[in-house]
Amino acid sequence: MKIKKLVVAAALLCCGLSLSAIAQGGMEMAPQKPGAPLASPRKQAEASINGATVKVDYGAPSMRGRKIMGEVVPYTTWWRTGANEATLFETNTDLMVGSLHVPAGKYTLVTLPSEGEWQLVFCKHLGQWGTDRFEADDLGKVPMTKASLASPQEMMSIEFGNTTAKGTEMHVKWETTDVWVPVTFMK
DSSP states (O other): OHHHHHHHHHHHHHHHHHHHHHHTTSSOSSOOOTTOOOSSOEEEEEEEETTEEEEEEEEOOBOTTOOTBTTTBOTTSOBOSSSSBOEEEEESSOEEETTEEEOSEEEEEEEEOOSSOEEEEEESOOSOBTTOOOGGGEEEEEEEEEEEEEEEEEEEEEEEESOOSSEEEEEEEEEEEEEEEEEEEOO
């Protein structure tokens, strides 16, 4: 009888953890069929100027009828800035991202969304699942400029735009939100 109760308790715990992860947007709602495209596929963005390169690798979730800002992406809570594995930022040269000096290397990107100004965090800890947070390893954070998109964007994107001979802008876009930071190449 004790074993049966233990098995039932373990099953309920697993179900509770799965439902909690789904509610937080950490798991997909339906099981992934073998060979089917990922619900939140990996995407890349890149900008290059005179041999200096910056790359971002991220999971791109879709709205799928959900309210995103303030709900799937809650305000005043750290967000992995994408889906699944942590978002990876890599540069082969020193950069200024806003007012933050970012040495050449690899970093995890995390954002702190809000109804007003967002914060972008560069973390030196790599290889974690997207919801793991290692604040002790933060390189620093910078404010992001926020704007509205003219029409809703179904799939989240990270992209570079307004590129010049000295820099670019890194944009995170989803739903009707566009947040961005200036990126200046120091090479």
